[in-house]
Amino acid sequence: MTLGWSVWLLALCTVASAAVAIDSNTSTVWGTYRPQLFFGLRPQVPRSLVTGLAWFSTADYEHASVLRHSASDNEGIETFKWIYHDGRNFGVQEIVDRKYNYRLETSFVKAAHEHGQPGHWAVRVRGTVLDESFPAALSTFFYVGSEDSESSFTLLDGQLHGSDLGGFFVRTHDLQGQPAEAAPTHAFTAKRVPSQDVWRGKDHILSDMRPHLQALARSQEAWPPAAEAMQLSNSSEPQANWYALQRTYRGNFTYDIMLDSALSEDKRWTSEHVTAALAQHKRSYDAKFDKTFSLHQTFPPQQVTYAREILAQLLGGIGYYHGTCLVDRRPSDDNGLVLHNMEDAQPEVEGPYELLTATPSRTFFPRGFYWDEGFHLLQIGAWDADLSMDLLESWTRLMDGDGWIAREQILGEEARSQVPGPFQTQYPLYANPPTLVWGLQAYVRAIEAHLAATQEAVEGTDTFSAETSDASSLASMYARLQSLYEPWQRHYEWFRRTQRGQIRQWDRQATARREGYRWRGRSYTHVLTSGLDDYPRAAKPHVGELHLDLHAWMGSFARSMQQLANVLGQADDALEYGEHFNDIAANAVDLHWNEQEQLFCDLSVDSDDTSYFECHAGYVSLFPLMLRLLPADSAQLGASIRLLRDETQLWSPHGIRSLSQRHSLFGMDEDYWRGAIWLPINYLLLGALRHYAQEPGLYAVEAQMAYTELRKNVIHTVLEVCASHSQ
The missing domain is CATH 2.70.98.110 (Glycosyl hydrolase family 63, N-terminal domain)
Structure with missing residues (x-):
């Protein structure tokens, strides 16, 4: 949306100010909220x-x-x-x-x-x-x-x-x-x-x-x-x-x-x-x-x-939860280097709180998960923008004064009854991929569509009635979005403050000296906070690590905040968020691109206090492509598409594998993110490939071919599974 449209929207909402109050949505009071x-x-x-x-x-x-x-x-x-x-x-x-x-x-x-x-x-x-x-x-x-x-x-x-x-x-x-x-x-x-x-x-x-x-x-x-x-x-x-x-x-x-x-x-x-x-x-x-x-x-x-x-399965998985939660707010004595000893948690009871949320699994995970919910909101928002906003607002109300939202919401005894004791406690230093902001993007798209229809309806007239349903509805939508702006600014700043990594301390060269990021909370084998639990990382945790996937998430977050600021007419904020995105995109190459391996990699620090690339070909390597940080004509984009298309590594007839078949840990141990095909990640890859196929650039044809074939493979796999369950 252009800034000019934002000004037009502001004028419309001023005229329709009498209609800004939002009625309570009683159609969702009762529901199948015990998934x-x-x-x-x-x-x-x-x-x-x-x-x-x-x-x-x-x-x-x-x-x-x-x-x-x-x-x-x-x-x-x-x-x-x-x-x-x-x-x-x-x-x-x-x-x-x-x-x-x-x-x-x-x-x-x-x-x-x-x-x-x-x-x-x-x-x-x-x-x-x-x-x-x-x-x-x-x-x-x-x-x-x-x-x-x-x-x-x-x-x-x-x-x-x-x-x-x-x-x-x-x-x-x-x-x-x-x-x-x-x-x-x-x-x-x-x-x-x-x-x-x-x-x-x-x-x-x-x-x-x-x-x-x-x-x-x-x-x-x-x-x-x-x-x-x-x-x-x-x-x-x-x-x-x-x-x-x-x-x-x-x-x-x-x-x-x-x-x-x-x-x-x-x-x-x-x-x-x-x-x-x-x-x-x-x-x-x-x-x-x-x-x-x-x-x-x-x-x-x-x-x-x-x-x-x-x-229907997604909508039927929406649940309402209320009650207390367990939070350990003790300061971390290791700068978030490793997970708290979950067996020795000392949580305090907080709340009670309420949450309306979709759930990733009715059998195993019938509760709220932060980064899963972002994917849920994409589809729910396409079906029912107001319902999606109900869920997003419910999550936003859980934000504390610092801007933190717990990555796993376990509210009340019924929810806790299905979670092993060591995993019930949440820690205010720990994040999760900031996908929830997609709910705001979905609502922005709904406003844009409504705005376009309203603008067309009044085109050629000097005035319109504030009593019209279009003006009233649009003003209500705008007010609803405006009410979320401050808490989401706070949430964005919490991410930038708590998950920032070290660049200058290890003599790393980068365009922006402060745009590097590290997941807090990890063990020697898992980074649960990343959502990619057992995906290979550095064998020994180090405070100097920089994680490529979080770096890309922060770029996506900055771009989303820029879009939100634009639609709300916050020009100065939009400019700042745009600068954040540009710096993060530049640093993705400066910090994480390994020219020798032709691969995006994490960074860590060895026993000689020297920064080095920690490379594991797989989903993490594709994040700059996946979240669209790369220019359409960049050599790194071409290399990423070739990695994605490599049948000996990530490409399969069913979708993109999470880890290269050549990797020594492929399919090993827990085998959660070590080769399995995850449809949400494939969805993001499809969106990125389509984006680059439509952008003028050196790799548009390659992106289009990859998009067409990957889309066919993913759809065929999903339909095959659906057919097997319907027999």
């Missing part, structure tokens, strides 16, 4: 309601001994995936449980959440037998709990009543299903549990059944069928704040669970309304997906379906 479970809803409100789904097979006691609940406990689950999810109003998930011989479909849909109301929602659980030649019986449990220590539930006329979120009612409706032999269709329990433990749904279900099972074990009589014995107690404790409803079926079944908000005057839904709403949302989703990405013009229908599911 760590196979299925669970909660609102973006601390100390409020949580819900979850659990199930086991009642075919026999062996099957009934394993209660499905956490997504990490998935032995026997062939696949579980969101096939639809728009991030706001509805979702449809498919779970193929081969061990229990069922395909489960868990759907949710929301309504009446406008005008500040939390709204209604409905959940539909459908079970379909996979192989009808084998007996199939399933017992499902849907629970509701309140994290508010003052809250309690009542049961009246088959409905659950509570006071959370202004009051609510929960009711159920059977659509299809036969009761399991010798077992009631419905059972329940209402318990008083510690408010901080309501998330432990599986534990509460099993503890309710335990007395009955212990009594059976003590008796001398033969045990009844599992479907009869494995039932909730049908009891209600005083001041209960946790409620579970059990439904036991044989064969196929479908039922609905509906929550009605007492604040909403809208008519309560029926199952017919749920069916119609799900169908309508699917049609709307497909239409928006087609309009946004236009994949049908290039790919056949089945492959478009895969792409739709990939997006």
Whole structure:
């Protein structure tokens, strides 16, 4: 965006100042914000309601001994995936449980959440037998709990009543299903549990059944069928704040669970309304997906379906977390040279904090990861710019006064329960690749697109009404972006201050004497803070190290801040950030280019206090290309493209390898970043190759050829994996 457009935007927002206030986004109050479970809803409100789904097979006691609940406990689950999810109003998930011989479909849909109301929602659980030649019986449990220590539930006329979120009612409706032999269709329990433990749904279900099972074990009589014995107690404790409803079926079944908000005057839904709403949302989703990405013009229908599911999986992985975190703010006595002894951490409890975030893995990492979130925001921003901004603003609120954001967000006991103890503590000297700024870039692009449309609409007129929706919306978007400028300036300066490396101390020659960077926090074999955990580095950590990947990240960060300053009309700041970028780009060659090896490398210092190149051909070597620090006609660009295309090193039919096949550590030890193909990095490489293919320069043709072939290889690999999982 040019500065002239920025001035026009400022003028528009001045005219439309009355419309700058941003309404709270109530369409995201409720959501599937417990991605760590196979299925669970909660609102973006601390100390409020949580819900979850659990199930086991009642075919026999062996099957009934394993209660499905956490997504990490998935032995026997062939696949579980969101096939639809728009991030706001509805979702449809498919779970193929081969061990229990069922395909489960868990759907949710929301309504009446406008005008500040939390709204209604409905959940539909459908079970379909996979192989009808084998007996199939399933017992499902849907629970509701309140994290508010003052809250309690009542049961009246088959409905659950509570006071959370202004009051609510929960009711159920059977659509299809036969009761399991010798077992009631419905059972329940209402318990008083510690408010901080309501998330432990599986534990509460099993503890309710335990007395009955212990009594059976003590008796001398033969045990009844599992479907009869494995039932909730049908009891209600005083001041209960946790409620579970059990439904036991044989064969196929479908039922609905509906929550009605007492604040909403809208008519309560029926199952017919749920069916119609799900169908309508699917049609709307497909239409928006087609309009946004236009994949049908290039790919056949089945492959478009895969792409739709990939997006749905990302949106369905968004979670809301709240609680305290563990931070060790003791000064580092080694200048961040090596990791703190994690076994000897002395953290202090901080918070509570809140975070709305996408998650990199529902099974292994269902929490917020700083540099993963940047990649998430790129795709979410393309789909729903405002939702992406919600997530970015949530992360920004975690920033402390110095500008630090912890690279891993482990908020509350539920999140901590899935993290080994030594990894729970965060350290304020440690960074992560600053990809979160891409969320700001995505929003800048949304503003530019909206601005262009608005400018076209008013072209040829002298005035326009501040009441128009375009002007009002654009002013709100601008104000939202403006509110993030100061904290992100602070965050940028935190990076420059805490991660700066040493240049003059080791007689290194460079254009800019202060533009060199080093990751704080590493061990002899890992640099966890870099995100490239076990990628080879210097064998012995040294305070004089300079890390090429961080150097390139800082160049990308400076350029992003320049773009942000430009769109906000901060001309002086934009000029300064531009100077930072130019200096960092120059120093990438001055400091890190090894002419003899024709390779970009890290730097370290040997036992004679002499600076030397630490070279490991792989992703790190490609960072100046990947993050577009190189001029289009530079010899280093040509050498980097040739390295990328070398089939004996990095090029493969599936994408670019993380480490050269020639390297002595290729595929060794942990083998995390030692040869594996990482699609996010390949995405960045594709973007860079396309950029250089479109720039006038000596290597445009080579970049275009590499881009075309790499894109084909990556897409083919992803589609191949999707097809294998859909069979």
